[in-house]
Amino acid sequence: MPTNKETSLLYVRIIKKTEKDFVIPYISIDKELWYLLPEDSRDLQFHPKLSSKKPIQNCISAIKNLNGYRTIAIRIDNDIILEYFDEEGNVCFNQLPLEEYVPSVGCQPGSSVQLELEDRIKRLECQLQSNFSKEEIKLHNIEKKFLLDNFEKKQHDPIKWLRHFEDECNRFQITRNSLKIQALRFFVSGSSKDWYETNLTKIGLNAPWDLWKTSFCNVFVDKGWSIVRKVFSFRYLGGSLIDYALSKVKLCLEAESKCTELSLINQVVFGLPSEAQEELDREDITNLDVMYAELRKLEDLFSRKWKEKPLSPKLLNKQNLSQSIKKNEPLKKIEPQQCPICESQGFPNRFHLPADCRFKNWRGERPKSNGPSHSTNLTDVEILNVDLDKQDLN
Numbered sequence: 001m002p003t004n005k006e007t008s009l010l011y012v013r014i015i016k017k018t019e020k021d022f023v024i025p026y027i028s029i030d031k032e033l034w035y036l037l038p039e040d041s042r043d044l045q046f047h048p049k050l051s052s053k054k055p056i057q058n059c060i061s062a063i064k065n066l067n068g069y070r071t072i073a074i075r076i077d078n079d080i081i082l083e084y085f086d087e088e089g090n091v092c093f094n095q096l097p098l099e100e101y102v103p104s105v106g107c108q109p110g111s112s113v114q115l116e117l118e119d120r121i122k123r124l125e126c127q128l129q130s131n132f133s134k135e136e137i138k139l140h141n142i143e144k145k146f147l148l149d150n151f152e153k154k155q156h157d158p159i160k161w162l163r164h165f166e167d168e169c170n171r172f173q174i175t176r177n178s179l180k181i182q183a184l185r186f187f188v189s190g191s192s193k194d195w196y197e198t199n200l201t202k203i204g205l206n207a208p209w210d211l212w213k214t215s216f217c218n219v220f221v222d223k224g225w226s227i228v229r230k231v232f233s234f235r236y237l238g239g240s241l242i243d244y245a246l247s248k249v250k251l252c253l254e255a256e257s258k259c260t261e262l263s264l265i266n267q268v269v270f271g272l273p274s275e276a277q278e279e280l281d282r283e284d285i286t287n288l289d290v291m292y293a294e295l296r297k298l299e300d301l302f303s304r305k306w307k308e309k310p311l312s313p314k315l316l317n318k319q320n321l322s323q324s325i326k327k328n329e330p331l332k333k334i335e336p337q338q339c340p341i342c343e344s345q346g347f348p349n350r351f352h353l354p355a356d357c358r359f360k361n362w363r364g365e366r367p368k369s370n371g372p373s374h375s376t377n378l379t380d381v382e383i384l385n386v387d388l389d390k391q392d393l394n
Helices: 054-062 078-084 112-140 158-171 177-187 191-202 209-220 226-233 241-255 261-270 274-279 288-297 299-308 318-327 340-344 380-393
Strands: 009-016 026-028 034-036 069-075 099-101
Touching: 009 054, 054 069, 158 177, 158 209, 177 191, 177 209, 191 209, 226 241, 241 261, 241 288, 241 299, 261 288, 288 299
Parallel strands: none
Antiparallel strands: 009 026, 009 069, 026 034, 034 099
């Protein structure tokens, strides 16, 4: 421990953080080389030896503004040596050597601004490293936490699905382009997985996210007219009016995401039967909520009426046919019945409709004929076949 007069002082920087809290961020023995105290040991209450000194107490009283500071010289005595130096004379705290800090050239030694700036830079670096590690951890559990189904071209609208994916990335604070691209691979399969692996080789993992979006839309967005044909052919065939309206609105928005509310109302009403259209006042229906309320009033009447009314084959399309089949009750099993005409003629165990029976116009004897023989109801060939059948049975 040096004992000359110049080095017998300990310089302490005190900063006022709140009305009652003061911190000691660093100390020095020559105002050129400073020693940074640990973050969790800077509060003045952790330094009872210093806070008991009269110069420190006067300094606390002198600082009025928040973030105001003073640099105070304290004479090094035995208490200070035991608290801030080890046996070899190294500057320590709790017997742990302190980190050294040398101010930049041209900066005032011990400048509060410079030290605060360096301290903030270190904290930012630690925070960035922490954020990167958090993002990596999130990426491992992303498949379980995202409220998103795997992309299927036949089941999802590519633009809406991709927008949903970006919303989920923002919800979990995944903002880096490379992480978004890595997250995308958890939600592709089949042909979309082949596209992903191809782009990974062609474009790369570090490419801008917008470039991947453009490629995704160019490959998977349907630019044909099939969705438009579905919109105009989708009609009410039975069941709930509300379910029909919701499905029709969803289909319209898939075809045209910027479709106006009035156009949606027109499309829904256009697909209703004429009886239901006549019950709706066009001037009163100003938005979708009003339309839903009006349809709800007609729910019982039309769902019961159309359940009893047979479906017209002309109105059946592929989607509505599958829906109507699913909603119908299972068909009752029809027991086969013997033909009563055949049974009366001595031919039991023949199962067919009486209308299809060849004996339906014959009652055991040849009908009387007033004209030529070819005008009789039963021809000679038919009578011969009946006789042969009887011989076979006997």
